[in-house]
Amino acid sequence: MEVNHFCPTYVEQNIAEYRDNPLIEALPPIFSENEAARAMILRPQIQPEERAMSTEERWHLLARLKYVVIPRLIFYDVERTISRLLRAGYVVRNPSEAATWRSIYTAQDREQSRNLDWQLIPCESQLLIVGLSGSGKTTCADAVLRSYPQQIIHHSIWRGRHLPITQLVWLKVTCPKNGSISSFCREFARQVDVALDTGGKYEKLFSRARMREDMLEGAMRQIAATHFLGILIIDEIQRLSLHKTHGTALLLHFLQDLRTALRVPVVEIGTSKAASLFTDEMKDGRRASESGLIQFERPSKRVKEWDDFVQRIWTYQWVRHPKDPDDEMLDTVFDLSQSIPDFVVLLFKLAQQRAMLDGTETLTPALLKQTYDHALALLHPAINALRTNTTKSLSKYEDLLPVDEALAKLLEFPRHVTVVQDHLDQLFPVSGAVTTDARTEQSTTRRPYEGSTEPVDHDALNAELPPGYMDMRTAADEGDPHQYLVEKGVISCVFRRT
Known part of the structure; x- marks a missing residue:
């Protein structure tokens, strides 16, 4: 899936909980069913005259079938749920609030991250999608993610205040076959590199021989916090059951820690075997049902x-x-x-x-x-x-x-x-159907989010930032990061110190 980088256009929110939050204001609008359909559908082109081409040429045309995606009813259930989870996760990680930055500075330390939990509002944090292989689970997830084309959003100024942060709206990771935490973390790093175009920086970091699993976990939490990861999609979750060494509980507990410490919602996709992963322990079973279990069923x-x-x-x-x-x-x-x-x-x-x-x-x-x-x-x-x-x-x-x-x-x-x-x-x-001149949907229908954002010229980005630009991550080197950000005008002094 192609990665797009954007500078945001902030849109005022109607829902009270979503107001005054640049991470939510930069997202596409909440779609109606018709808007969601237009964002998710893919219709390759076919013209009647193509049937007169040679056999060899028509064999090549058959490859267009892989681009056909037509939403069905269950797609809208998934789209609505992911839309809600994404925004709920950002409600408790508003970058204009001091508690959010305290959680970022301590993200790599598991114990300190847990100590900050009381400052954060609980939110629904998980969706489990299960179904037979070939039933459309992954296609559905990809279609929903396609409705958020701005995977990377570069903020600079929000309401006259400096906000030089990079927002990673979503990340999709395929669970490794061995189900280990280290393999999962490395695949996570690989996908972050692809999204952020970092030239393999994070994958190289995660591939160091001396990186223990707890260090990998801490680095993963830090990346998710620093780049304001909105939602994590994990495909082939049933592969966890193949991890013989420590059982499935280890990685499930790690994912729970990620949600608990950083409030990053997680969508897990897998076959029917995946459902059994969440029944061994009541805690995981409860969390898996917080936002719902969506099952792709086939008609008999x-x-x-x-x-x-x-x-x-x-x-x-x-x-x-x-x-x-x-x-x-x-x-x-x-x-x-x-x-x-x-x-x-x-x-x-x-x-x-x-x-x-x-x-x-x-x-x-x-x-x-x-x-x-x-x-x-x-x-x-x-x-x-x-x-x-x-x-x-x-x-x-x-x-x-x-x-x-x-x-x-x-x-x-x-x-x-x-x-x-x-x-x-x-x-x-x-x-x-056979006489229909099917045109590519992207080229004939304006998508509901088009016109709300502009692509980023990365080479010119820093030069275009206003005087006083600062990298917020440098605040971590200060004796009092909170006071430093207040003095720089990033955080309003009206926020109460705790």
Whole structure:
């Protein structure tokens, strides 16, 4: 995902708790459902004349399928929850308040960080998203994060006061396979380097041989505090269960400490196995349910939402004789994919390739069955488990999938999703799908946040700052950091010393 750096335009907030907070005022507005749909949807281009191209060229066009993202109802639940968590976390970390800076200066010390907890207002801090592999969890998270394109926000002046801070709105980290804290911290550092364009500075720091786990944890807390990390998204959270040395509790407690000490909300994404990680200890189970458990479920039979998804996907036919899917085709697709969106798109792509090669140039139920039998043999055990649809068989689904590397090579797509919202018909009509001239959504629709921010010229940034510019982090070297910031005009003297 491309990282964008911005200078903010501050927007006055209607909600009382969100007022007078530059971190919240710099965010995109709270979206309506229609605005959220426009921010999350992705529609690659397809034109009828492309179907006359050579077979080799059309094989390349099939790669556009990996960019198709159409929000479904559950996407809005995730978007609303992340929007609320992000802002709630910033409420208790307002950079115009002295308590926030005291927490930053002590972030690397776990005990001192805990001692500051009483100064901070409790906030909802966690969301757990679970579902079968291929059901759209990661695609959903990426779509929501795409609605916050300003991942890095550079502040300089807020309401006439110096505010030279860098705000890291969100960070997404994939949980390492061994589930260790050190591996997780290094991956965290790697993603921070990518976001901040630091040239690998943090990854090099975290890779030092003498860095103990407690030192890695402290450095991670310091980075999150210094750059005002808004929300942390951890994908593949079920991998924690593979950590044999200390069990899952160690990293779960670390994540709890991160939320407790710094009030950084955490979104954990994983398969159904991830839910079991939070049931061993009541504390973690309670926290996982504070903001909710959102489960991506698959329909056990054809429903309108799923039919609409297939009809929209069928827009992207590059065979020479396209046609809309009828009931027989929909039944066949459902049976061969068991309604898993990833499998639908994979079957659709491979069937088109087969139709191009054998010269039939059209999709039929028989062709899809041939494709399933010959090209998707690796998925047969997992799909058969879904067909059986018993508790026992469903529990084996993840174990029956090919190993990560083989599955990734087979799919070669990000995860795909379905849609049910009627108001999205104007963005992606269902009827007459194969004759629809689908245009790239980004190029034809103005997104709700466009025009609110401008890209940063990093080379000129310091030169453009007004006289008196200071790096707030230098306050840590002063005898009384709070008084130093008051004298510099960063913190108003009306804030009570504690």
